[in-house]
Amino acid sequence: MGKNKSIYENLTEFYNKNEPNFLIIEDILYKDFDIPHKITKDTIKNMLSEAFDNSRMTNLNKYSFLKSFLIYYGVMFYFLLLSIFGKKDKDKNKIKKVDVIFDYWTLNADKFYKLFYKLLGEHAVGLIITGKNILSKDINNNILIIDTSTSAYSKYFTKAVSLKIFKKQILKFYIYSNLSKKMNFNMVNIILRLLKNIASSRTDMNEVNARVLLSANDNGYNAMRYYFYKENIDKTILIQNGHRQGYLTNCDGDCFTYCDYYIGFGKENIDAQIEMNCSNKLTYGTLNNDILLKTYELNSEKNIYDVLYMEEYIFEKNPRVEPRSYRKNMEYLCRFTREHPKFKVGYRVREPRSNITDKILLKNLQTYDKMLKESNITIDDTEHENSYYAVLNSNVIIYYATTIGVESLGINKKVLNVNIDKLNPKPTFNISDKNEIGMLVDDNYDLFEEKLLYLLENDNDEIDNYYKNKKKSMMNQEENLHEKICNIIEKEIIKSKKSKL
Numbered sequence: 001m002g003k004n005k006s007i008y009e010n011l012t013e014f015y016n017k018n019e020p021n022f023l024i025i026e027d028i029l030y031k032d033f034d035i036p037h038k039i040t041k042d043t044i045k046n047m048l049s050e051a052f053d054n055s056r057m058t059n060l061n062k063y064s065f066l067k068s069f070l071i072y073y074g075v076m077f078y079f080l081l082l083s084i085f086g087k088k089d090k091d092k093n094k095i096k097k098v099d100v101i102f103d104y105w106t107l108n109a110d111k112f113y114k115l116f117y118k119l120l121g122e123h124a125v126g127l128i129i130t131g132k133n134i135l136s137k138d139i140n141n142n143i144l145i146i147d148t149s150t151s152a153y154s155k156y157f158t159k160a161v162s163l164k165i166f167k168k169q170i171l172k173f174y175i176y177s178n179l180s181k182k183m184n185f186n187m188v189n190i191i192l193r194l195l196k197n198i199a200s201s202r203t204d205m206n207e208v209n210a211r212v213l214l215s216a217n218d219n220g221y222n223a224m225r226y227y228f229y230k231e232n233i234d235k236t237i238l239i240q241n242g243h244r245q246g247y248l249t250n251c252d253g254d255c256f257t258y259c260d261y262y263i264g265f266g267k268e269n270i271d272a273q274i275e276m277n278c279s280n281k282l283t284y285g286t287l288n289n290d291i292l293l294k295t296y297e298l299n300s301e302k303n304i305y306d307v308l309y310m311e312e313y314i315f316e317k318n319p320r321v322e323p324r325s326y327r328k329n330m331e332y333l334c335r336f337t338r339e340h341p342k343f344k345v346g347y348r349v350r351e352p353r354s355n356i357t358d359k360i361l362l363k364n365l366q367t368y369d370k371m372l373k374e375s376n377i378t379i380d381d382t383e384h385e386n387s388y389y390a391v392l393n394s395n396v397i398i399y400y401a402t403t404i405g406v407e408s409l410g411i412n413k414k415v416l417n418v419n420i421d422k423l424n425p426k427p428t429f430n431i432s433d434k435n436e437i438g439m440l441v442d443d444n445y446d447l448f449e450e451k452l453l454y455l456l457e458n459d460n461d462e463i464d465n466y467y468k469n470k471k472k473s474m475m476n477q478e479e480n481l482h483e484k485i486c487n488i489i490e491k492e493i494i495k496s497k498k499s500k501l
Helices: 007-017 019-033 037-051 065-085 110-119 149-153 159-169 173-183 187-205 223-229 267-271 287-295 323-339 359-374 387-392 403-410 445-457 461-474 481-499
Strands: 098-104 125-129 144-147 210-215 233-239 261-264 280-283 305-310 345-348 378-380 394-399 414-418
Touching (some): 007 019, 007 037, 019 037, 019 173, 019 187, 065 187, 098 144, 110 287, 173 187, 233 481, 261 267, 267 280, 267 461, 287 387, 287 481, 305 323, 305 387, 305 445, 323 445, 345 387, 359 378, 387 394, 394 445, 414 445, 414 461
Parallel strands (some): 098 125, 125 144, 210 233, 305 345, 305 394, 345 378, 394 414
């Protein structure tokens, strides 16, 4: 595969080269589980993105017959056990139908949905917990809570789906093994992951019957999950929660997304997402900004920072960033502050230092803290309740590679994106690929200084028009975003009720 090609280009080339072999898998799943070829094909391609993602650990491009044999029949034995001791299958007609159900897939999922509870109060509302979670104390007793997290973490599937997988797949190992040898690629791993998709999705739907599902897990719905969820859910609405560009449009889980509605940041962000299957793509901006503007009270502290730098964790294994470039960012920021002491400069931490348990990460961050303090830069650790409030209280936002830098465009902030590494022909968070009013791509302090001073000392039509255009394409923030999404939900609930008459 080509080293200079994107993940998507490599996986597409590999799939096309081996299409007859993949078609065997697609035929098997169609005959055994009635899954359309297109659904299996796009799910496989989503999985293949991991094999061609150098930043992730993967064993897809390695195959061991003995290891695969033991794993495969270990899994088959597990499905046999669950066909006896698994979850009891429920009659769909006896499952309580709710108007809208929220997907709780991660620890902080609650922050995306709080305002919707009040706006949709008259409707029957439910929560499906698909990951480990801590629910909000604000959730009232009228909300139906469906915990399927056991299927996500303990793989405790229903009896029916477990028995079907066991009966249909118990004798097919040698088909997958021969394909693996022929392709020099671990197809046994692929089929086991496909079977897990089938089991997990079917088990989730054993508990759910809803007119609309709303999820901010915007890269969590591959073709197969969407297909099985549609059995008990009329419409799926996904809300973008993270920036998608460059590497982030085709790495594992960030391509071949399926849904009925996709609420995205802006046209450029939506168009960049590879092979999305969605009939309604809407550029509404981000919930974070809408929540901020709804809850924040303007006060005398507005613009307490002339310049605010948004921190990025560059010490994690993170393909979006390059440590040397981040250090240059810090050097530029510190030098500018020393040479222009009249400006109040802040550095907003991603997480309070007291909350960081990774000792290596903390040590590295403290190295930069020392540089910042010596240059009289305020380290905004606990000064603001969260990073969004700090942004709202600042004039110019500087960032390297973080979603909040792009989100700042949506609340009409001047943004200076400093990304000088040029390691990727399509960087993940750049607002442009060339030097512009709000973009620096050259390793040149004088140019950095010139751009920052221009933004700090001017408010004119050139600047205003520049950021209006960037906002429209990258963070097209609509007013009352929650209400707009609720209108879509209301419309689909009405349609669903009418179709059932």
